[in-house]
Amino acid sequence: MQSATGKMINAYVPGRGNLPADQAAMAERRARLLGPAYRLFYETPVHLIRGQGVHLYDADGQAYLDCYNNVASVGHCHPRVIEAMSTQAATLATHTRYLHDGVLTLAERLLALFPPELSHAMFTCTGSEANDLAYRIARAATGGSGVIVTDNAYHGVTLATAGMSMSIGPAVAPGPGVFAIAAPTPANYPEGVASGFAAAVTAACGQMRAQGIRPAMLIVDTVFSSDGVWPDPAGFLADAAAAIRAEGGLFLADEVQPGFGRLGTSMWGFQRHGVVPDMVSLGKPMGNGYPVAGLVIRPEVIAAFGAQSRYFNTFGGNPVSAAAALAVLDVIRDEGLMENAARTGAVFRDSLAGLASDRFGEVRGAGLFIGVDIVQDGQPAPDRAVRLVNLLREERILISATGAQGHILKLRPPLPFSEDNAAQVVETIARLLPRL
Amino acid sequence: MQSATGKMINAYVPGRGNLPADQAAMAERRARLLGPAYRLFYETPVHLIRGQGVHLYDADGQAYLDCYNNVASVGHCHPRVIEAMSTQAATLATHTRYLHDGVLTLAERLLALFPPELSHAMFTCTGSEANDLAYRIARAATGGSGVIVTDNAYHGVTLATAGMSMSIGPAVAPGPGVFAIAAPTPANYPEGVASGFAAAVTAACGQMRAQGIRPAMLIVDTVFSSDGVWPDPAGFLADAAAAIRAEGGLFLADEVQPGFGRLGTSMWGFQRHGVVPDMVSLGKPMGNGYPVAGLVIRPEVIAAFGAQSRYFNTFGGNPVSAAAALAVLDVIRDEGLMENAARTGAVFRDSLAGLASDRFGEVRGAGLFIGVDIVQDGQPAPDRAVRLVNLLREERILISATGAQGHILKLRPPLPFSEDNAAQVVETIARLLPRL
Numbered sequence: 001m002q003s004a005t006g007k008m009i010n011a012y013v014p015g016r017g018n019l020p021a022d023q024a025a026m027a028e029r030r031a032r033l034l035g036p037a038y039r040l041f042y043e044t045p046v047h048l049i050r051g052q053g054v055h056l057y058d059a060d061g062q063a064y065l066d067c068y069n070n071v072a073s074v075g076h077c078h079p080r081v082i083e084a085m086s087t088q089a090a091t092l093a094t095h096t097r098y099l100h101d102g103v104l105t106l107a108e109r110l111l112a113l114f115p116p117e118l119s120h121a122m123f124t125c126t127g128s129e130a131n132d133l134a135y136r137i138a139r140a141a142t143g144g145s146g147v148i149v150t151d152n153a154y155h156g157v158t159l160a161t162a163g164m165s166m167s168i169g170p171a172v173a174p175g176p177g178v179f180a181i182a183a184p185t186p187a188n189y190p191e192g193v194a195s196g197f198a199a200a201v202t203a204a205c206g207q208m209r210a211q212g213i214r215p216a217m218l219i220v221d222t223v224f225s226s227d228g229v230w231p232d233p234a235g236f237l238a239d240a241a242a243a244i245r246a247e248g249g250l251f252l253a254d255e256v257q258p259g260f261g262r263l264g265t266s267m268w269g270f271q272r273h274g275v276v277p278d279m280v281s282l283g284k285p286m287g288n289g290y291p292v293a294g295l296v297i298r299p300e301v302i303a304a305f306g307a308q309s310r311y312f313n314t315f316g317g318n319p320v321s322a323a324a325a326l327a328v329l330d331v332i333r334d335e336g337l338m339e340n341a342a343r344t345g346a347v348f349r350d351s352l353a354g355l356a357s358d359r360f361g362e363v364r365g366a367g368l369f370i371g372v373d374i375v376q377d378g379q380p381a382p383d384r385a386v387r388l389v390n391l392l393r394e395e396r397i398l399i400s401a402t403g404a405q406g407h408i409l410k411l412r413p414p415l416p417f418s419e420d421n422a423a424q425v426v427e428t429i430a431r432l433l434p435r436l
Numbered sequence: 437m438q439s440a441t442g443k444m445i446n447a448y449v450p451g452r453g454n455l456p457a458d459q460a461a462m463a464e465r466r467a468r469l470l471g472p473a474y475r476l477f478y479e480t481p482v483h484l485i486r487g488q489g490v491h492l493y494d495a496d497g498q499a500y501l502d503c504y505n506n507v508a509s510v511g512h513c514h515p516r517v518i519e520a521m522s523t524q525a526a527t528l529a530t531h532t533r534y535l536h537d538g539v540l541t542l543a544e545r546l547l548a549l550f551p552p553e554l555s556h557a558m559f560t561c562t563g564s565e566a567n568d569l570a571y572r573i574a575r576a577a578t579g580g581s582g583v584i585v586t587d588n589a590y591h592g593v594t595l596a597t598a599g600m601s602m603s604i605g606p607a608v609a610p611g612p613g614v615f616a617i618a619a620p621t622p623a624n625y626p627e628g629v630a631s632g633f634a635a636a637v638t639a640a641c642g643q644m645r646a647q648g649i650r651p652a653m654l655i656v657d658t659v660f661s662s663d664g665v666w667p668d669p670a671g672f673l674a675d676a677a678a679a680i681r682a683e684g685g686l687f688l689a690d691e692v693q694p695g696f697g698r699l700g701t702s703m704w705g706f707q708r709h710g711v712v713p714d715m716v717s718l719g720k721p722m723g724n725g726y727p728v729a730g731l732v733i734r735p736e737v738i739a740a741f742g743a744q745s746r747y748f749n750t751f752g753g754n755p756v757s758a759a760a761a762l763a764v765l766d767v768i769r770d771e772g773l774m775e776n777a778a779r780t781g782a783v784f785r786d787s788l789a790g791l792a793s794d795r796f797g798e799v800r801g802a803g804l805f806i807g808v809d810i811v812q813d814g815q816p817a818p819d820r821a822v823r824l825v826n827l828l829r830e831e832r833i834l835i836s837a838t839g840a841q842g843h844i845l846k847l848r849p850p851l852p853f854s855e856d857n858a859a860q861v862v863e864t865i866a867r868l869l870p871r872l
Contacts, residue, residue, distance in 0.1 A: 008746050026535050033543035034753075035556035035735065036742025040533055047535035051528045069530065071750060077526050086522035090513050092487045093725035094505065097476055099462050099483035107469035120471035125561040125727045126751060132594045157749055158568045160595040171744035284750055289529035291561045291727040291751035299471065306472025308607035310444050313593055314507060314720055315562060315727035317470075 007169065008039050009382075009406040010389050017044035041400070043390045051076025054414045054421055056398070064396040067413040067425055073260055073285030074331040075416045081288045081327040088323035095318055096123070102322030109329050113267050114296055115276045122302075123294045123317030127256035127283025128156030130293045131219065133311070134279045135160050137297065138250045140305035144214030148204045148244065151180040152404040154226040155219055155254055164219060167226040167404075177213045179204040183227035183404075184236060198239035205247040215249035217278075222269025223258035228403035229364050229371025229410065231263070237273035250301060251275070256283035256293070257369070261332050262415065264342030264367025272366065288328050292321035337415040341367035348411070348422035355429060359384060359436050368417055371402065372409040374436075380407035384436040391432045397425055443605065444475050445818075445842040446825050453480035477836070479826045487512030490850045490857055492834070500832040503849040503861055509696055509721030510767040511852045517724045517763040524759035531754055532559070538758030545765050549703050550732055551712045558738075559730045559753030563692035563719025564592030566729045567655065569747070570715045571596050573733065574686045576741035580650030584640045584680065587616040588840040590662040591655055591690055600655060603662040603840075613649045615640040619663035619840075620672060634675035641683040651685035653714075658705025659694035664839035665800050665807025665846065667699070673709035686737060687711070692719035692729070693805070697768050698851065700778030700803025708802065724764050728757035773851040777803035784847070784858035791865060795820060795872050804853055807838065808845040810872075816843035820872040827868045833861055 014031060027045060030038060046064065050057040053075045056064045066076070074081065088102070096103055107121040124130045139145055147164055149155065155164040162168060163175020174180065181200040182188035189196025205215045218240060224230040241251040258269035259282055270277050278301050283293035294316075305311075315321065332338060345367040352372060353363045359381070361373030374385035385401040388409065392399055402410040413421065450467060463481060466474060482500065486493040489511045492500045502512070510517065524538070532539055543557040560566045575581055583600055585591065591600040598604060599611020610616065617636040618624035625632025641651045654676060660666040677687040694705035695718055706713050714737050719729035730752075741747075751757065768774060781803040788808060789799045795817070797809030810821035821837040824845065828835055838846040849857065 011746075023535055026537070026540065029540050030535075032555075033540055033547065033557060034532075035558065035733065035738045037558065037738060037745065037747035038532060039746045039748065040535065045535050048530060049528060049536070051530065056528075056530070056534075071531070072529065077529065079526075082522065082526045085525060086518065089521060089725070090515075090518045092485060092492075093508065093513065094484060094487065094492070095507070096470075096474060098492075099459055099466075099476065099481050100485070101462070104462065104465050104469055111469065119468075121469060122471065122473065126565065126749070128749075129562065129564065129594065136595050136598065157747065158565065158594045158596065159572050162572065168745060289525070289751070289754065289756065291757075297471065302471045302473060309473065309604060310447075310475045311473035311593065312475065313562070313564075315725075318725065320725065321727075 009401045010041055010386055012040035012042055012045045019044055023047050042393050044393070046393065054417050062396060064398050065421060065424060066398050067411050068398045068400050069414065070257060070262065070412045071284045072289055073262065073415050074288050074328055074335070074337060075414050078288055078331055080331055081324055084323040084327035085290055085320055088320045093318055093320045095314060096316070097312065100319050102319040103317040106322040106325050109326060111296065114280070117276050117298055118280060118296045120297045120299055120302055121294055122297065122311060123292065123321065124313050125291045125293060125315050127281060127293045128158050128161050129313065130256070130281035130283055130295045131155045131161045131164070131254060132158045134252050134281055134295055135217065137279065137302055137305045138217040138252065140308060141250060141301050142214065142216045142248055144216040144249060145177040146205070146208040146213040146215040146249070147175070147178045148201055148218045149178060149180050150183045150220060150224060150227050152183060152227045153180070153221065177208065179207060183224055184230050193233065194236035194239045197236060198243040201240050201243040202247065205249070215244065215247045217250040217252050218244035219252040219254055221254045221257055222273065223263060223366065223369050225257045225369070225410070226402055228408040229369060231272065231364060231366040234272040235274050237270065238275040241275045241277065250278040252279045252281065253277035254281050256281055260285045260328070261338030262341055262367050262369050264338060264345050267338065286328060287321060287324040290321060290324035291315070292325050335416065341415050344368065344417055344419055344422055345370070347419050351422060351426040355426065355433065357433065359433055368413055368415060370411040372411070374407050374409060380405045382406035385409060387436055388429070388432060391435060392428060395428050395432070397428055445837045446477055446822055448476035448478055448481045455480055459483050478829050480829070482829065490853050498832060500834050501857060501860060502834050503847050504834045504836050505850065506693060506698065506848045507720045508725055509698065509851050510724050510764055510771070510773060511850050514724055514767055516767055517760055520759040520763035521726055521756055524756045529754055529756045531750060532752070533748065536755050538755040539753040542758040542761050545762060547732065550716070553712050553734055554716060554732045556733045556735055556738055557730055558733065558747060559728065559757065560749050561727045561729060561751050563717060563729045564594050564597050565749065566692070566717040566719055566731045567591045567597045567600070567690060568594045570688050570717055570731055571653065573715065573738055573741045574653040574688065576744060577686060577737050578650065578652045578684055580652040580685060581613040582641070582644040582649040582651040582685070583611070583614045584637055584654040585614060585616050586619045586656060586660060586663050588619060588663045589616070589657065613644065615643060619660055620666050629669065630672035630675045633672060634679040637676050637679040638683065641680070641685070651680065651683045653686040653688050654680035655688040655690055657690045657693055658709065659699060659802065659805050661693045661805070661846070662838055664844040665805060667708065667800060667802040670708040671710050673706065674711040677711045677713065686714040688715045688717065689713035690717050692717055696721045696764070697774030698777055698803050698805050700774060700781050703774065722764065723757060723760040726757060726760035727751070728761050771852065777851050780804065780853055780855055780858055781806070783855050787858060787862040791862065791869065793869065795869055804849055804851060806847040808847070810843050810845060816841045818842035821845060823872055824865070824868060827871060828864060831864050831868070833864055
């Protein structure tokens with residue numbers, strides 16, 4: 001099962017929209033220079049030139065409330081992160097084949113945020129590289145190559161991880177050994193999400209073995225972002241992790257989107273499920289925009305890979321990336337951003353739930369990661385969802401939509417988001433709903 | 437054919453060397469925190485805390501002459517690059533799904549440095565990601581999956597590109613469809629490197645087809661860095677490119693190491709060979725340490741991929757990466773670094789050739805990319821090469837060794853390297869040679 005068309009939700013269609021002449025020229029320049037594989041957001045794309053806190057600004061100085069971007073997670077252009085990054089970049093930017101304290105301090109600070117079983121950290125530049133490395137490690141550890149993903153998963157853009165990313169659509173073939181199972185929703189598993197999802201893992205392993213493939217790993221985004229945001233009931237992932245382990249495979253928690261405190265009650269999504277993964281991949285918000293990502297791993301899992309091969313990533317773990325990532329951890333702690341995600345997220349979700357109607361369906365989420373079903377006659381209404389996303393853009397509020405059918409609003413603001421910011425979004429949606 | 441052991445050349449063996457207590461503690465901390473897949477350079481690793489120009493500095497303020505690091509290619513911590521990066525990071529750091537001028541200006545400036553046939557640019561964070569993307573594109577364009585590499589190639593660390601990197605050693609299996617051919621050396625092709633190497637490409641395509649695999653691409657580092665630095669005779673690659681095209685495959689020039697003016701007479705290594713590739717991958721020196729990389733490509737090559745799939749790299753082409761990469765292009769131009777690479781490189785190579793002896797063999801190279809065979813009784817002498825690398829480290833000059841047997845010195849300094857810097861290296865080597 002894959003998304004029906006593979007078309008990107010909320011993609012700009014060149015030549016349409018109400019772009020002013022100078023921006024239309026930019027869009028044409030993009031197509032000419034960057035080629036046919038790049039996409040812009042929105043019916044009428046946004047030209048942004050500045051960011052600060054939870055706001056982005058266009059060339060006319062108009063402010064957009066950012067309710068979407070999870071990379072600048074501690075706020076756009078946070079001065080502590082900029083300062084740490086700039087100072088280190090002016091001091092030294094080499095690599096991990098010389099001794100340097102930065103990468104070690106980062107590893108220590110990061111590992112202190114994980115259960116003690118997960119005691120090694122490795123560093124890459126992107127979440128794609130982290131998941132790709134995890135797969136290489138899983139193959140060495142298990143001797144298998146089979147991978148289980150959910151049916152609208154997104155895990156990266158390398159050949160191996162794009163093959164695990166059903167959400168890119170049918171034009172990108174699943175990789176050899178990749179088996180997709182239905183996302184953990186009550187509709188897909190009416191007998192119970194925990195037992196049903198675990199049974200699907202076991203069944204997929206059976207299909208693999210029937211094709212002569214041994215299981216290597218189950219990989220899931222722990223909030224199931226691209227499947228439409230499915231955080232509950234907390235705890236349901238433990239059975240699936242047990243199921244893949246019973247088959248000799250590993251459990252990889254992809255925390256690239258949910259990680260770093262966004263879910264409010266814990267730094268990592270897997271912690272809500274009472275399970276300790278074999279590997280955890282990290283990315284997007286890790287450097288608040290600086291390209292840094294990584295993998296946290298059990299020693300017994302990396303042993304086989306480490307005995308066979310070395311790992312070197314030219315930029316991964318360099319002193320500048322370490323300084324940026326350390327500053328992000330400092331800011332999350334000192335500004336209480338995880339606590340804010342819990343508090344503001346709860347208020348935000350409650351307020352959104354108050355808009356419930358025949359158009360505005362279930363509100364799901366944890367902390368500041370929120371999904372809302374947009375429906376018509378009880379059925380998914382992707383056209384309405386995309387229309388709302390674009391109406392909000394005209395009101396200078398940035399969100400997007402997700403899910404295999406594209407009918408689920410995705411709200412995922414920078415973590416310093418306030419209750420006033422949330423109120424602005426809710427009031428604006430309330431005003432726009434009759435126009436869907 | 438693979439490197440005999442897959443052991444990393446010049447890797448630190450934990451517990452050995454003459455590390456002071458504080459650095460020994462750092463090395464132990466590394467093993468505990470980062471796990472078994474990380475490696476340090478040198479019998480006695482170096483702890484560096486500062487960089488400027490062509491020098492790196494340790495905690496005691498001792499200067500090391502950098503004759504190895506090609507990432508900080510315009511000089512360590514170049515103030516123009518730092519300024520451009522820091523200013524943009526404090527202004528905006530989003531992604532390519534909003535309009536922004538930075539990525540477009542970078543694409544324009546970059547493409548102006550290429551033949552007109554190569555008219556699209558795509559951006560990633562690492563050279564690994566660029567080569568991995570190129571392979572995805574080549575598969576879509578050709579319908580094939582076969583890849584030809586040289587027998588000690590290095591092209592990246594993702595699953596797909598590690599499978600193209602014979603230099604990682606036999607523990608990392610070649611990817612499915614990857615065929616290695618002998619590097620373009622006179623010893624391997626006594627009948628002539630151009631015709632011999634091209635014939636090897638054709639023969640590998642025949643082997644592929646016999647296994648039911650269609651050729652997708654030939655990928656080579658255009659200075660054959662990890663094969664031991666083989667730049668001459670300039671022009672020899674044209675026949676190999678014609679050979680892969682005659683078989684329906686594409687020619688990918690990996691410029692991650694040779695690119696950005698290092699070879700002195702042209703910005704890109706392929707230009708020395710009078711050939712226009714189908715795709716060109718860029719990386720390491722592109723942002724002088726900031727993680728930015730990319731792919732330059734013919735429109736007809738990306739057409740099939742672009743029609744099927746979109747490409748999005750969260751950090752790739754972000755405004756900060758564009759600012760850093762633009763500053764690097766400015767500095768290369770304004771400081772005449774390509775011209776310096778040609779001029780200083782020629783003097784450096786001539787001086788090194790003057791050391792010729794029964795230990796110090798052939799000197800090869802172009803611009804500031806230099807390889808020197810270290811021999812004993814006319815045979816490769818990897819132990820002597822590693823000893824010289826470590827003796828130079830004690831003299832605070834940083835170089836390394838390369839090649840399938842590890843007996844070839846690799847000299848690859850930042851481009852502002854001066855004739856005085858070169859003289860210091862040559863004089864020091866002359867003094868150390870009797871100790872090998």
